[in-house]
Amino acid sequence: MSSTPTTEQVNAALATVQDPEIRRPITDLDMVKGVDIADDGSVHVGIFLTVAGCPMKGRIEKDVTEAVSKVAGVTRVSVELDVMSEDQRKALQTKLRGGQAEKEIPFAKPNSLTKVYAVASGKGGVGKSSVTVxxxxxxxxxxxxxxxxxxDIYGHSVPRMLGVSDRPTKVEDMILPPTxxxxxxxxxxxFTQGNQPVVWRGPMLHRALQQFLSDVFWGDLDVLLMDLPPGTGDIAISVAQLLPGAEILVVTTPQQAAAEVAERAGAISAQTHQRVAGVIENMSYFVAPGSDERTYLFGEGGGQIVAEGLTRSLGAEVPLLGRVPLDMRLREGGDDGMPLVLSDPDTEAAQVLRTVADNLVGKPRGLSGMQLGISPARR
Structure with missing residues (x-):
């Protein structure tokens, strides 16, 4: 006959359950209200949700049940959901902000290990958002x-392209982004109803971007990609002010007219003192099914022209990172919320995009700079 499980065993199992939005163990977030263990091995677990109507409550209840059920001696698991008080939510905010009660942009701090890339283009329609996702x-x-x-406040399209259907969760004045x-x-x-347009001027755009960077709990990111609107307007200037360490990725097509405008978009870095990480040429050529012959529908060499022009004007090497061929599946993936690099990883376009990603960041940084939550043992 198996022995009755202990509270320590149940808590160890709960430590393996992560909040789906915050991506940290629920035990670290003070979400465990209590654990009651009966003599017959049945376990009752109380869980605090961050907010009433939490969209992930079903997932949390399921994960808690599965984790505790694996503990030796557990015969039955019941989960009771409660909601954090205002004080508990404020304490959670402070904990997530590393003990800082005030808002700040974590990526702008000198010790930030997150690489930030602002994906820019001179004009619309060059596939900048497709490249970003x-x-x-x-x-x-x-x-x-x-x-x-x-x-891209006016032309936002990233949620559809990544298949995001969930809404952000608000914990006091902190926003938990969907994944x-x-x-x-x-x-x-x-934050808008249906397909309503956003009609804002410069100050509102700046404030929106500032909130996305400071109010949203991003956690410990390796990379933050920012899909900028076309051109050199308010958002591009705000990015330079809020995140001066952000690097610029310029997306263009091979067409001469698009390349000239794209070069202007990259040249803004001379005034904002940002580094241009490189140029990506999209829609470079088309290969018909069953053929190996490349057809250059939009001309040739636009990406190389932009890279060379920026190298001359900035006085620093700006490489052409990749030439992405025109592939109908890239567009279909954007409509379906499934990026091509995941749905069809062996296509030439996906391979080029994966190579660009690998060259930008390299290997995951592992444990470098991460907080392990280790404390000295008592003697």
Whole structure:
């Protein structure tokens, strides 16, 4: 006959359960209200949800039940859900902010290990958002912790392209972003009804971007990608002010007209003192099914022209990172919420995008700079 499980064993099992939005153990977040163990091995667990109507409450209840059921001697598990008080939520905010009660942009701190890339283009329609979501998906698949800010306020499209259907959860004045394909995502489209347009001027745009960076709990990211609107307007300037260490990725097509405008978008870094990480040429060529012959529908060499032009004007090497072929599945993946690098990883376009992602970041940083939560043992 198996022995009755102990409270320590149950708590150890609960420590393996992560909050789906915050991605940290519920025991670390003070979400465990209590544990009651009966002589017959039945276990009753009380769990605090961060907010009433938490969209992940079903997932949390399921994960807690499964984890505790694996403990030797447990015969039955019941989970009771409660909601944190205002004081508990404020304490949680302070804990998540590393003991800081005030808002701050973590990526702007000198000790931040997160690489921030602002994906820019001179004009719309060059596939900048498609490139952004596929780079994000490729990096996440490689084991990196990735976030995406849909900073294209007027033309937000990232949620659809990543298949994000959940809304952000608000804990006091902190926002927990939804996740898709292991990527944390925030977009103004998550805060509007239906397909309503956003009609804002410069100060509102700046404030929205500032909130996305400071109010959202991103956790310990390896990479943050920002999908910027086309051109060199308010958002591009705000990014330079809020995140001066962000590097710029310029997306263009091979077309001469698009390349000229893209070069202007990258040249803004001369005034903002940001580094241009490189140029990505999208829609480079088309290969018909069953053929090996490349057709250059939009001309040739636009990406190389932009890279060379920026190298001359900035006085620093700006490489052409990759030439992504035109592939109908890239568009279909954007409509279906499944990036090409995940749905069809062996296609040439997916391979180019994965190579670009790998060259940008390299290997996951592992334990470097991470808080392990280790404390000295008592003697």
């Amino acid at each position: 596929n780079l994000a998906a490729a990096l996440a698949a490689q084991g990196h912790k990735v976030g995406v800010v849909d900073a 898709a394909h292991d990527i944390k995502v925030i977009s103004v489209g998550m």
